[in-house]
Amino acid sequence: MYTLYIANKNYSSWSLRPWSVMSQLGIPFEEKLVPFEQGCNWDSFRAFSPTGKVPCLLDGDRVVWDSLAIVEYLAERHDGVWPSDPDARAWARCAAAEMHSGFGALREQASMNCGVRVRLHHLTDALKSDIARIDELWNEGLVRFGGPFLAGGHFSAVDAFFVPVAFRILTYDLPVQASTAALAEQLRQLPSSQRWYQDALRETWRDSAHDDEAHLAGEWLEDLRAR
Numbered sequence: 001m002y003t004l005y006i007a008n009k010n011y012s013s014w015s016l017r018p019w020s021v022m023s024q025l026g027i028p029f030e031e032k033l034v035p036f037e038q039g040c041n042w043d044s045f046r047a048f049s050p051t052g053k054v055p056c057l058l059d060g061d062r063v064v065w066d067s068l069a070i071v072e073y074l075a076e077r078h079d080g081v082w083p084s085d086p087d088a089r090a091w092a093r094c095a096a097a098e099m100h101s102g103f104g105a106l107r108e109q110a111s112m113n114c115g116v117r118v119r120l121h122h123l124t125d126a127l128k129s130d131i132a133r134i135d136e137l138w139n140e141g142l143v144r145f146g147g148p149f150l151a152g153g154h155f156s157a158v159d160a161f162f163v164p165v166a167f168r169i170l171t172y173d174l175p176v177q178a179s180t181a182a183l184a185e186q187l188r189q190l191p192s193s194q195r196w197y198q199d200a201l202r203e204t205w206r207d208s209a210h211d212d213e214a215h216l217a218g219e220w221l222e223d224l225r226a227r
Helices: 015-024 066-074 086-101 104-109 123-143 157-172 177-188 191-202 206-217
Strands: 002-006 029-033 058-061 062-065 116-120 218-223
Touching: 002 015, 015 157, 015 191, 029 157, 058 066, 058 104, 058 123, 062 066, 066 086, 086 123, 086 157, 104 123, 116 157, 116 206, 123 157, 123 177, 157 177, 157 191, 206 218
Parallel strands: 002 029
Antiparallel strands: 002 058, 058 062, 116 218
């Protein structure tokens, strides 16, 4: 059985992506959560990951790191990770790779923090641009492949790569188009997403660096996390 190393569910968007693929598609795995530490995680995370980062997948003696590499590794072994239609599959891979390497303003100014609700101080031009691109990309997928998911009728890895965005939309009440908001809600209501979210709310770990990012972004309206 696979072992997937992740960090705090409240914060770790990178961990969520392969976790969502495996959980939603019913790929069996053992979850090992190693919390973020104050300062540097290098020493503790290096015990299982060559980069000192999460996520990291172990398949026997084989180590696979980086969320996109993990998903591609799984796609070689399991059906349904990517769409079966070649056009949808090519688009899905491009969209997932764009999320993997881009959207810097969204990451920096609206970092994932599932259990809080924040009113942003202001929307920078860079963040507006990232939000507009999310609207454009999601609507392209829905229209081109017919929905209800980004690349057609079935959940696939491209949806998993954007589940963290769906949580960010909720946390920061991001001003997205109605169709984007509807898809974000659909992604949050997936059984896997609901399990992740409820686990995130139950966590009592706090990482000051991640919380500081959310405090800098705006006024905290609610903190729904367990005390």
